[in-house]
Amino acid sequence: ETGVTQSPTHLIKTRGQQVTLRCSSQSGHNTVSWYQQALGQGPQFIFQYYREEENGRGNFPPRFSGLQFPNYSSELNVNALELDDSALYLCASSSGTGFYEQYFGPGTRLTVT
Amino acid sequence: GEDVEQSLFLSVREGDSSVINCTYTDSSSTYLYWYKQEPGAGLQLLTYIFSNMDMKQDQRLTVLLNKKDKHLSLRIADTQTGDSAIYFCADLLYGQNFVFGPGTRLSVLP
Numbered sequence: 001e002t003g004v005t006q007s008p009t010h011l012i013k014t015r016g017q018q019v020t021l022r023c024s025s026q027s028g029h030n031t032v033s034w035y036q037q038a039l040g041q042g043p044q045f046i047f048q049y050y051r052e053e054e055n056g057r058g059n060f061p062p063r064f065s066g067l068q069f070p071n072y073s074s075e076l077n078v079n080a081l082e083l084d085d086s087a088l089y090l091c092a093s094s095s096g097t098g099f100y101e102q103y104f105g106p107g108t109r110l111t112v113t
Numbered sequence: 114g115e116d117v118e119q120s121l122f123l124s125v126r127e128g129d130s131s132v133i134n135c136t137y138t139d140s141s142s143t144y145l146y147w148y149k150q151e152p153g154a155g156l157q158l159l160t161y162i163f164s165n166m167d168m169k170q171d172q173r174l175t176v177l178l179n180k181k182d183k184h185l186s187l188r189i190a191d192t193q194t195g196d197s198a199i200y201f202c203a204d205l206l207y208g209q210n211f212v213f214g215p216g217t218r219l220s221v222l223p
Binding site for chain 1: 117136145150156158205210211212216
């Protein structure tokens with residue numbers, strides 16, 4: 001069974017640029033959730049995708065957007081990057097709607113300069 | 114909005130029990146979770162408890178839930194150096210919104 005994978009591992013971008021982060025869900029899982037974890041804090045829920053549709057969103061502006069593909073992998077896109085977007089971005093996969101048993105990937109560390 | 118609070122640091126001696134505490138504010142929780150995060154890694158699901166349960170035991174882990182006081186705890190028996198990590202409690206509200214606490218850094222001293 002393949003676990004949750006994310007790419008890239010690290011990324012450095014300049015303020016104002018756009019970034020795309022990728023996540024492959026665990027085998028058999030059809031739901032992907034994305035989280036932002038700032039240094040020294042707990043993760044904050046960005047949004048969830050279930051069967052290619054957005055299924056819930058946290059308190060993040062529209063410049064954070066996502067996609068889920070037919071194979072249930074997912075992308076997180078962030079436009080007009082700000083310095084405060086520097087964080088560890090985690091994706092988690094689960095089966096069905098909701099969050100009952102989520103399995104997290106190792107994360108992508110984004111630094112905005 | 115929901116607030117999930119945890120003490121930030123805990124030190125214990127190897128072999129002792131660790132108790133990590135968490136409080137939450139919203140009474141519409143459906144499930145409450147404990148996750149472990151080691152340096153440079155993602156989060157590992159340790160255990161979770163349905164909101165109508167008082168206790169759940171899973172090997173060395175015991176979760177206690179006091180709904181009246183909105184208090185959740187995680188007890189780790191016979192704590193080992195490999196248990197050193199950050200522990201997050203998280204609250205699932207209405208099955209739709211997942212709120213994490215700030216994390217408790219557990220240090221296990223030899």
